[in-house]
Amino acid sequence: MASTIRDVARSAGVSIATVSRAMREPSIVSVETLRRVRAAADELDYTPSQLGRQLAERRHGANGIVFPDLSGPYYGEVVVGYEDVASELGRAVLILATHGRPAAREMITRLAGRCDGLVVLGHTVSDEALLELAERGVPLVTVARPPVAGVDSVAAENHRTAFALATHLADSGARSVVFLGNPDRSPDVTERRAGLFAGAREVGLEVSELRVETMDEQGGAVAAEHLCQQPALPDAIACANDELALGLMTALRERGVVVPRDVLVTGWDDVMAARYAELTTVRQPLRDLGATAARFLDDLIAGRRAEPRIEVLPTELIVRSSSSPRER
Amino acid sequence: MASTIRDVARSAGVSIATVSRAMREPSIVSVETLRRVRAAADELDYTPSQLGRQLAERRHGANGIVFPDLSGPYYGEVVVGYEDVASELGRAVLILATHGRPAAREMITRLAGRCDGLVVLGHTVSDEALLELAERGVPLVTVARPPVAGVDSVAAENHRTAFALATHLADSGARSVVFLGNPDRSPDVTERRAGLFAGAREVGLEVSELRVETMDEQGGAVAAEHLCQQPALPDAIACANDELALGLMTALRERGVVVPRDVLVTGWDDVMAARYAELTTVRQPLRDLGATAARFLDDLIAGRRAEPRIEVLPTELIVRSSSSPRER
DNA sequence: TTGAAAGCGCTAACAT
DNA sequence: ATGTTAGCGCTTTCAA
Numbered sequence: 001m002a003s004t005i006r007d008v009a010r011s012a013g014v015s016i017a018t019v020s021r022a023m024r025e026p027s028i029v030s031v032e033t034l035r036r037v038r039a040a041a042d043e044l045d046y047t048p049s050q051l052g053r054q055l056a057e058r059r060h061g062a063n064g065i066v067f068p069d070l071s072g073p074y075y076g077e078v079v080v081g082y083e084d085v086a087s088e089l090g091r092a093v094l095i096l097a098t099h100g101r102p103a104a105r106e107m108i109t110r111l112a113g114r115c116d117g118l119v120v121l122g123h124t125v126s127d128e129a130l131l132e133l134a135e136r137g138v139p140l141v142t143v144a145r146p147p148v149a150g151v152d153s154v155a156a157e158n159h160r161t162a163f164a165l166a167t168h169l170a171d172s173g174a175r176s177v178v179f180l181g182n183p184d185r186s187p188d189v190t191e192r193r194a195g196l197f198a199g200a201r202e203v204g205l206e207v208s209e210l211r212v213e214t215m216d217e218q219g220g221a222v223a224a225e226h227l228c229q230q231p232a233l234p235d236a237i238a239c240a241n242d243e244l245a246l247g248l249m250t251a252l253r254e255r256g257v258v259v260p261r262d263v264l265v266t267g268w269d270d271v272m273a274a275r276y277a278e279l280t281t282v283r284q285p286l287r288d289l290g291a292t293a294a295r296f297l298d299d300l301i302a303g304r305r306a307e308p309r310i311e312v313l314p315t316e317l318i319v320r321s322s323s324s325p326r327e328r
Numbered sequence: 329m330a331s332t333i334r335d336v337a338r339s340a341g342v343s344i345a346t347v348s349r350a351m352r353e354p355s356i357v358s359v360e361t362l363r364r365v366r367a368a369a370d371e372l373d374y375t376p377s378q379l380g381r382q383l384a385e386r387r388h389g390a391n392g393i394v395f396p397d398l399s400g401p402y403y404g405e406v407v408v409g410y411e412d413v414a415s416e417l418g419r420a421v422l423i424l425a426t427h428g429r430p431a432a433r434e435m436i437t438r439l440a441g442r443c444d445g446l447v448v449l450g451h452t453v454s455d456e457a458l459l460e461l462a463e464r465g466v467p468l469v470t471v472a473r474p475p476v477a478g479v480d481s482v483a484a485e486n487h488r489t490a491f492a493l494a495t496h497l498a499d500s501g502a503r504s505v506v507f508l509g510n511p512d513r514s515p516d517v518t519e520r521r522a523g524l525f526a527g528a529r530e531v532g533l534e535v536s537e538l539r540v541e542t543m544d545e546q547g548g549a550v551a552a553e554h555l556c557q558q559p560a561l562p563d564a565i566a567c568a569n570d571e572l573a574l575g576l577m578t579a580l581r582e583r584g585v586v587v588p589r590d591v592l593v594t595g596w597d598d599v600m601a602a603r604y605a606e607l608t609t610v611r612q613p614l615r616d617l618g619a620t621a622a623r624f625l626d627d628l629i630a631g632r633r634a635e636p637r638i639e640v641l642p643t644e645l646i647v648r649s650s651s652s653p654r655e656r
Numbered sequence: 657t658t659g660a661a662a663g664c665g666c667t668a669a670c671a672t
Numbered sequence: 673a674t675g676t677t678a679g680c681g682c683t684t685t686c687a688a
Binding site: 342343344345346349356357358361380382383384385386 | 677681
Binding site: 014015016017018021028029030033052054055056057058 | 657658659660661663664665666
């Protein structure tokens with residue numbers, strides 16, 4: 001059994017209040033007392049119980065972060081950026097992966113009971129669930145999902161860069177483009193789609209949409225099959241993420257389609273494989289997303305902020321040969 | 329202010345003990361009382377304080393997982409496998425990334441004070457630090473590091489598959505191979521190196537070693553530069569991980585070296601980019617590693633296990649054209 | 657500078 | 673089936 005504050009107090013011949021003071025504010029205790037307490041603590045191998053502390057202080061000293069999944073390169077980076085800042089600020093980090101489970105709401109509610117505040121990423125729970133938490137007074141920051149009234153939010157720019165992507169495709173000689181993705185899967189996708197459509201209209205690019213069930217390589221392969229059954233391929237295919245684009249390119253090539261000669265393909269995310277596949281894509285400040293959320297949350301918990309904040313971090317179009325006219 | 333068990337008790341006209349019972353074991357309370365308590369709890373929007381519970385039960389209901397980093401595809405998958413099982417078992421998950429920081433030891437000690445047990449991945453802290461925790465009675469499971477006396481351990485097989493890799497290279501026509509990596513970076517690497525060396529000797533393959541500073545694409549590029557300055561390239565280069573191999577291949581090609589005609593290259597991990605680069609590599613059961621660790625830890629915490637366990641999960645050689653003789 | 661004592665919100669004997 | 677009460681290990685007034 002680990003020793004408690006009482007053991008140390010007895011052994012040092014002081015009261016527990018003095019031990020407490022010696023541990024948290026050594027300067028307000030006489031040097032001699034401090035010495036004795038320290039000696040006793042060392043001797044007994046005493047570490048203050050977090051549980052005792054937390055209950056007395058009525059704070060957890062921990063934050064939660066909720067995400068759909070951690071496979072794939074995306075959320076891992078965001079979580080790292082978050083963890084880095086949070087642990088710098090001396091707070092523990094609790095994680096929760098929802099995996100699209102319907103029980104997500106209860107899971108998050110439970111999590112909320114274990115920490116001082118929550119960061120919620122992407123497509124994990126409904127806005128109502130968040131609002132309920134917010135009403136209960138749980139400090140909340142969302143990342144990569146549309147702002148919820150009164151809740152802090154951090155996101156990566158989608159619309160403008162998707163607009164720029166449309167322009168780039170037109171400049172590369174495309175006359176038509178199809179957007180490949182599933183807007184139901186994530187709010188980000190909806191914005192990318194809207195940006196691409198807006199850009200396409202602006203530059204006179206004929207634009208349409210093809211929905212996929214899953215936004216992974218499998219989904220890309222399915223889309224390739226579908227597209228190849230049409231009378232003609234579009235000039236360009238803008239995919240909602242890289243995995244989709246990679247799966248698509250692979251499947252197209254298996255069917256003898258040459259990218260980018262026969263069709264331009266683009267992704268979104270700039271995962272590592274995108275470089276090796278020479279895929280034009282969009283890079284997001286993933287770590288920054290997490291780090292910013294961590295700071296926002298800390299401000300909320302410390303009560304340093306009243307007005308809800310909405311921050312949109314810039315993204316960057318990365319042009320590679322999968323959409324480059326020079327190589328066609 | 330959130331309502332407490334006393335508020336509910338008063339409002340329902342019962343004692344706090346009854347409220348406690350109604351919340352945790354409804355069956356031992358009369359239906360009428362249960363109804364009244366539930367009504368009061370609903371009315372007051374009562375959720376039992378985790379902090380109060382935890383202190384009274386003297387358990388955190390949470391486990392920690394410690395890893396070097398979450399960028400790259402490796403640890404993220406392990407953490408997901410872990411989180412999945414742990415949350416299934418009703419335990420919260422605390423994460424800690426050490427980033428090779430020297431303060432890792434204190435960070436882990438702090439973390440240990442917040443949970444009922446710890447999973448420690450790879451190159452994060454010294455064995456002594458772990459032994460100290462184990463002595464303090466903290467349930468512990470290590471993953472992907474050499475077993476520490478008395479501590480449960482889960483790892484992926486390295487030696488045998490590295491041995492098989494050497495055989496494969498010899499079968500592909502190689503007469504010499506260099507192992508590229510940095511054994512100081514991770515215990516896994518040491519084992520892969522040993523396995524490769526043993527296999528190479530067995531099949532009469534000339535084997536040597538080249539150390540890199542960093543085991544990422546940058547490290548691979550540096551190695552390429554070094555190798556190209558030698559009078560001749562080896563027949564094969566076995567890299568300690570995929571990132572190294574990918575960086576190496578890219579840099580070699582920039583220098584006009586043709587893979588696999590001029591030199592065979594292999595990696596380790598089977599990251600997504602490896603498929604697109606046609607890289608021969610070794611696949612590890614990452615999620616399983618995490619899931620197994622979670623179960624081991626739960627057994628320890630529940631006191632279901634006395635003898636320390638060591639589990640080694642099998643890995644699989646994935647042959648692609650970067651080392652295939654048929655394409656040479 | 658130090659100590660006594662009253663919580664923090666809950667669980668779990670023990671008693672009824 | 674329910675209530676009383678004594679903790680769990682700490683922090684923090686309030687006095688001395």
